[in-house]
Each structure stands twice: as C-alpha cells, then as structure tokens.
Amino acid sequence: MHGLLESRDYAELHSILNYLGIAAFVIDVEGDDVYRLAAINERHEQLTGMRHADCAGRRIDEILSLEVAEQVKINYRRCVHQRAPIDYDESLELPNGTSYWRTNLVPYIDASGRVFRLLGTSFEISRTVHLEQKARYQSSLLDAYLEESPDGILVVDADNHIKNWNRRFLEIWNIPADVMDARDGARALEIVRAQLRDPDEFVDRIRELYQRLDQEEKEHRIRMRDGRILERYSRGLRDREGTWWGRIWFYRDITEQERITEKLVQLSRTDMLTDIANRRAFMDTLAEEYQRARRYGHPFTVLMIDLDHFKAVNDRYGHEGGDAALKAFSQTIKPMLRHTDQFARMGGEEFALLLPESGLDEAMQLAERIGQAVAAIEVNCRRGSFGITASIGVSALQPQDADPEEPLGRADRALYTAKEAGRNRVACN
Ligand SMILES: Nc1nc2c(ncn2[C@@H]2O[C@H](COP(=O)(O)OP(=O)(O)OP(=O)(O)O)[C@@H](O)[C@H]2O)c(=O)[nH]1
CATH class of the missing domain: 3.30.70.270 (Reverse transcriptase/Diguanylate cyclase domain)
Structure with missing residues (x-):
C-alpha cells in the first residue's frame, strides 16, 4: 500500500483515512489560492454531513460557501507558508446548533521543498467551548449580582480565605478596599470586631460556621456600636457533585426597617x-x-x-x-x-x-x-x-x-x- 504522502488515488486515501479514529481530511495544494479536497473519512462525513463521493477531487470553493471557503483557506495558506503543523479552532453551523472544532493541519512537503498536500484532523471541542461560555455567562451574572445587590456580600473558600466581596460589603463594615484587595482576612476581622457590641459572640459564631459548611444561617441579628442592626444570612457553597467550595455571607442593614417595625408595633399598642x-x-x-x-x-x-x-x-x-x-x-x-x-x-x-x-x-x-x-x-x-x-x-x-x-x-x-x-x-x- 502506498503511504498517504504518495497516493494520488482519492478512493485509496479515503480508505486510509477511515482507519483514523477522529475526523480527518486531505487537501491537495495546487497554488496559493487553489485547494482541492482529496478525501474525507467517514467520521468527517458523519460530523459534517458532507460525502466523500460528492466532494473528492473538487475545489474547496465549489464545495463550501464563499465565506466558509475563504475562512478555511486562511488556515491552509498559513500552514503552507509556515511549512509546519498548525492548530486552529473553528465553528460549524450544523442543523442541531453550532459545533466547535480544534483542527490540526500537517503539511506534506516534496523533494523540492514545496507543500503539496495538507492532512487535517479535527476533534470536537463543543463541550469545552460551551462550558467556557457558561462560565463566562455565570461570572458576568455573579459580577452584576455582586455589584447591584443591596446586601454586603463576602465569599470565602473552603480554607476561609477571602475570594469575592462587593462594594456594599465594604460600606457596611467600613473596610478600606486595600485591606480586601490584599485579602487580609485578619485585618478585616479586626475592623469588624471593633464595630460590634458583642465581638466575642460574633467571632465564636463565624468560627463555628467556618467549621461546618453544611450549616445554614438565617436572619442572624448583629448589633453594632453605632446603633445599626445587621441581619446575616450565610450558607456553604456546594456544587452538584457535592464538593464544598466555601461559604457565602450576606449582610443586610435592617436599622431603618427595624425602626419602622418598632414604630408600627408601638403605634399598634398605643392609644x-x-x-x-x-x-x-x-x-x-x-x-x-x-x-x-x-x-x-x-x-x-x-x-x-x-x-x-x-x-x-x-x-x-x-x-x-x-x-x-x-x-x-x-x-x-x-x-x-x-x-x-x-x-x-x-x-x-x-x-x-x-x-x-x-x-x-x-x-x-x-x-x-x-x-x-x-x-x-x-x-x-x-x-x-x-x-x-x-x-x-x-x-x-x-x-x-x-x-x-x-x-x-x-x-x-x-x-x-x-x-x-x-x-x-x-x-x-
Ligand atoms: N369625647 C369622647 N367621648 C367618648 C370617647 N369614647 C367614649 N366617649 C363617650 O363616653 C360616654 C360614656 O357614657 P356612658 O357609658 O353612658 O357612661 P357615663 O356617662 O360616663 O356614665 P357612668 O359611667 O355611668 O358614670 C359616651 O357618651 C361616649 O360617647 C372619646 O374618645 N372621646
């Protein structure tokens, strides 16, 4: 059997490529702008819906839309000019949505040093891309929530190191931004303690919660020396697989709400x-x-x-x-x-x-x-x-x-x- 490098027979190339476990294609290079599809394997056929029998021997411009053809030719040209393997990511519009691919192109070079053929292998990276997109979306959602939340929010990891916080958290606790930027948990706690009516109770409680990520806390009242009343909600962060990542703390200033409630209670009990x-x-x-x-x-x-x-x-x-x-x-x-x-x-x-x-x-x-x-x-x-x-x-x-x-x-x-x-x-x- 001829090696892939030598074979000029598209049918033979097709059967050789079929041995590969991933989608593969061979492009014959006939000039800077002329690329002819020599073969695609069955895996490639399954994934793209193209058929080797229909495409083999035809120019890229004849098979693909003008836009897609220009896109792939940029990569082909790059590989030909570099005379070395290249990797690139591409997306494909398929009937059941966009799929994403990482393609590796290997140039075949003849005795005169001319690249005459490209072997492409592609594997799907849709899952990775979708996960990345989801992660970006979730991170933008988290940023927006943190920024707009009326609650002061602090997130710590499973080792109780500061991970995230919002502007409101700094406002509520009068913590300078540089303390948080430096992730100086000890200093932040010192600043918090100094403002509390009962700092020991506060510290005991958060230590207990640090040790027990499975414990939730709701409507815990915190009284401040300046008369403010805060309400704290806190829960452990656990992913769907059951891994604990840390804890999120919400601090809400309920001073005004308390004042109004007290006033209403007083009114309802007064002639x-x-x-x-x-x-x-x-x-x-x-x-x-x-x-x-x-x-x-x-x-x-x-x-x-x-x-x-x-x-x-x-x-x-x-x-x-x-x-x-x-x-x-x-x-x-x-x-x-x-x-x-x-x-x-x-x-x-x-x-x-x-x-x-x-x-x-x-x-x-x-x-x-x-x-x-x-x-x-x-x-x-x-x-x-x-x-x-x-x-x-x-x-x-x-x-x-x-x-x-x-x-x-x-x-x-x-x-x-x-x-x-x-x-x-x-x-x-
Ligand atoms: N100005 C005023 N009068 C009220 C108020 N609440 C009740 N009253 C009046 O208090 C009066 C109570 O009258 P009665 O229960 O008959 O008793 P009394 O005239 O005080 O007679 P004795 O209790 O038997 O001495 C009624 O005329 C009510 O209208 C109020 O908030 N303001």
Whole structure:
C-alpha cells in the first residue's frame, strides 16, 4: 500500500483515512489560492454531513460557501507558508446548533521543498467551548449580582480565605478596599470586631460556621456600636457533585426597617388620644404578669377606672371637651405611677391599671389618691372649664384564679359597685 504522502488515488486515501479514529481530511495544494479536497473519512462525513463521493477531487470553493471557503483557506495558506503543523479552532453551523472544532493541519512537503498536500484532523471541542461560555455567562451574572445587590456580600473558600466581596460589603463594615484587595482576612476581622457590641459572640459564631459548611444561617441579628442592626444570612457553597467550595455571607442593614417595625408595633399598642397603652398592650402585659406572678408567687392588683357621667361631659362641652378630659385624666395619673405599672385606656372613658408586686392595701391607697387627684382636675376647653370624677374598682390576684381575666373581671365588678354606690369612690372585690 502506498503511504498517504504518495497516493494520488482519492478512493485509496479515503480508505486510509477511515482507519483514523477522529475526523480527518486531505487537501491537495495546487497554488496559493487553489485547494482541492482529496478525501474525507467517514467520521468527517458523519460530523459534517458532507460525502466523500460528492466532494473528492473538487475545489474547496465549489464545495463550501464563499465565506466558509475563504475562512478555511486562511488556515491552509498559513500552514503552507509556515511549512509546519498548525492548530486552529473553528465553528460549524450544523442543523442541531453550532459545533466547535480544534483542527490540526500537517503539511506534506516534496523533494523540492514545496507543500503539496495538507492532512487535517479535527476533534470536537463543543463541550469545552460551551462550558467556557457558561462560565463566562455565570461570572458576568455573579459580577452584576455582586455589584447591584443591596446586601454586603463576602465569599470565602473552603480554607476561609477571602475570594469575592462587593462594594456594599465594604460600606457596611467600613473596610478600606486595600485591606480586601490584599485579602487580609485578619485585618478585616479586626475592623469588624471593633464595630460590634458583642465581638466575642460574633467571632465564636463565624468560627463555628467556618467549621461546618453544611450549616445554614438565617436572619442572624448583629448589633453594632453605632446603633445599626445587621441581619446575616450565610450558607456553604456546594456544587452538584457535592464538593464544598466555601461559604457565602450576606449582610443586610435592617436599622431603618427595624425602626419602622418598632414604630408600627408601638403605634399598634398605643392609644392615640391619650398616648398611653391601649387594650391590646394591657392584655398582653396582664398575661405576662399573670405568668410571672404565678411562677414566683408574687402578688399583683388590677384597677378598673371609669370617668363619671362622661356622657354628660360630652353633651355639655362637646366631643372636644370630652377628649380634653380624657387627656387631662391620663396626664394626671401617669406621674403617680411606677415605671413597672401598666396604665391603659381600655376604650371610651374606661381605663385600667396593673400594679405588679402590689397587694390590695397598697392598691387601695393608690386608688384613693387617684380618685382625689382626678377630683382636683380642672379641664379647660373652648366651652368652659369643668371638673371630673372617677369611680375605681380594685382587685388582687387570688390563689384560685385560673387566668388573668379573673382578677380583671372582679375589678370590673368592683367598679360597677362603686358606680352603684354613687360614683367618685373606690370599691374592691
Ligand atoms: N369625647 C369622647 N367621648 C367618648 C370617647 N369614647 C367614649 N366617649 C363617650 O363616653 C360616654 C360614656 O357614657 P356612658 O357609658 O353612658 O357612661 P357615663 O356617662 O360616663 O356614665 P357612668 O359611667 O355611668 O358614670 C359616651 O357618651 C361616649 O360617647 C372619646 O374618645 N372621646
């Protein structure tokens, strides 16, 4: 059998090439611009859809589109001029998408030194190219996410070395960019520690998470010395094959959100007119105090206070006069109380007072003083000035009480008794 170099028989070349496991083709060089396809093997036929029988002996320009022919001829010419093997990547538009190839061209040189033939072998690199494209896409996605994220983001590798971070991370933690550029984790942690209310807790927690990449963290609160509150989310980075690559940390400044939430909670528990607690806040505190009193065997008392003849006040001085009376009443009582007492407007002209750690005697004394203080109030409004009085019912927690409603109910009944007895007085039950 002739060697590949010598054979001029396209059929023979075809059968020799078929022994090769990869796509192969032979080009006869007839001039700087004239390249004739001598043979392609079966693998090449399968991959390109071209057929040796149709193409063998024909010029490249006749087989390929003008554009593709010019493209391949650039590489052929390069190989001929260099008189040495060359590699190049090319893409092919096939019915099921673009495929990518790495081709190796080997020149065959005759005795006079002229390149008369090229042997090309190609293997597909579509998978590699697609992976590269995917990696580029994912990296651009990550860059965009890092840059635009409202969260401060830090990524560390499995050895806890700094890998990525974003601008927001530097802003939140006041870390100079050069510290991160130098990947100086120790210095960065020092800067972070100095800003924390509880640096030891912070460091213990991140050490624990560094050791346990499988642990996730959600909504972990971090309090800063300057009053800011951060929320941290963190999780290990694991690929689909199960390899752990490190950990990603998200830091979110929730100071403003917390402030608004706190304000809303406070509003939902405050009576707008008198600016004292409302029924909901009172009932919550009463339930808490009931549990505490039960656990530690401590006493508490409840007072129900109702302004007398309030309908008459409204009728005579209008709603504005009534409101002024409610405000004056609240303002008068508030300074008479301890910090731990809960004073609330239960609705209308009805108020409640919870006195933790107080027995009945103490509560009765306070109730009497409240009654006197109310009777001394002079309410001023546009329609004139007037005085008010209040009736008060008092009750202490009893050992047999099964829930916090019981002393409250008794205080309410005592209030009814005080009203029945002529108002402007205190009764207990
Ligand atoms: N101005 C004003 N009046 C209110 C408010 N809430 C309830 N009231 C009025 O308070 C009055 C309560 O009247 P009643 O429950 O009949 O009791 P009272 O007139 O105080 O009589 P006694 O409690 O029996 O002494 C009603 O006229 C209500 O309209 C409020 O927020 N502002």
